[in-house]
Amino acid sequence: MSPKPNDIPKPSWLGKPIDARPLFGPELASLLDLLRGLRRSEWSRTAVPGWTVHDLAAHILGDCHGRLGWSAERHQRAMAAGETLEAFIHRVNQEWIDLHADHSPADLIDALELAGAQVVRQFEGTDLEATGLGVSWAGADPAPKWLDIAREFTEYWTHRQQIRHAIGLETDPEPNVLSTVLDTFMRALPHTLRCTPAPAGTQLQVVIDEPAVGTWTVTATADRWSLAEAPGGSPAGSVRLDSETAWRLCTRGIDPGTALARARISGDRQIAEAACQIVSIVY
Numbered sequence: 001m002s003p004k005p006n007d008i009p010k011p012s013w014l015g016k017p018i019d020a021r022p023l024f025g026p027e028l029a030s031l032l033d034l035l036r037g038l039r040r041s042e043w044s045r046t047a048v049p050g051w052t053v054h055d056l057a058a059h060i061l062g063d064c065h066g067r068l069g070w071s072a073e074r075h076q077r078a079m080a081a082g083e084t085l086e087a088f089i090h091r092v093n094q095e096w097i098d099l100h101a102d103h104s105p106a107d108l109i110d111a112l113e114l115a116g117a118q119v120v121r122q123f124e125g126t127d128l129e130a131t132g133l134g135v136s137w138a139g140a141d142p143a144p145k146w147l148d149i150a151r152e153f154t155e156y157w158t159h160r161q162q163i164r165h166a167i168g169l170e171t172d173p174e175p176n177v178l179s180t181v182l183d184t185f186m187r188a189l190p191h192t193l194r195c196t197p198a199p200a201g202t203q204l205q206v207v208i209d210e211p212a213v214g215t216w217t218v219t220a221t222a223d224r225w226s227l228a229e230a231p232g233g234s235p236a237g238s239v240r241l242d243s244e245t246a247w248r249l250c251t252r253g254i255d256p257g258t259a260l261a262r263a264r265i266s267g268d269r270q271i272a273e274a275a276c277q278i279v280s281i282v283y
Helices: 021-036 040-044 053-068 085-099 105-124 145-166 175-192 243-250 256-262 269-275
Strands: 046-048 203-208 214-220 237-241 264-267
Touching: 021 105, 021 145, 021 175, 040 053, 046 053, 046 145, 053 085, 053 105, 053 145, 145 175, 175 203, 175 214, 175 243, 175 269, 203 269, 237 243, 237 269, 243 256, 264 269
Parallel strands: 203 237
Antiparallel strands: 203 214, 237 264
């Protein structure tokens, strides 16, 4: 007999649930305001390697459609034989962008407003304890809905920052939203350290400074590293990062070597350096 969704063990090692549901509406409004304020020439600026601002806006629209179960004509979402998850996602993303290459900025904005509002409504009443889509970078498949939704929020937030950077603006400094983003990204720590051996009870502390202050303690248990264990005594090692370095590292806006050069590390350097390999996107 196949297990029912409610029979799936809860991955407590991911730590305390995050509720990102109230953030989608304001995030959509911020994105639309940003896009409406762009000059025509800014739509063709590079936002991420290989993609312009126009491409990235189309990609965000694709994320919304994916959540709503919509599909564009001829847009195929089946994995090819032997295709990895990462390759599949990158291929589908590029195919979607190619399908929308001729859409005007005004058309993209209107479509994002419509689809984004439906995504906001879809998430409003979602049960955070239900079973959601897998989050590969956290090693959770399936993942609890709270992590699935929080991951989705970080996707929208990250892409908005990439558009801001493309037109010469800095990262949105709003600390509460950034704190939620970083809290979500840090749920990758147990998976990041999965191949790093340590005696049970060994702890690593990751501290992120202003404007989004936070501390995460990951503990080696008999089975895995976990964010569910209470901090105890002095950690074997610690990593301190500024907020900008932390989120860019997690999204590979900078590489681990750059992050390590900026980090303040104490204690067990091997574990600390392993933690700085964290990736919180499909990469």
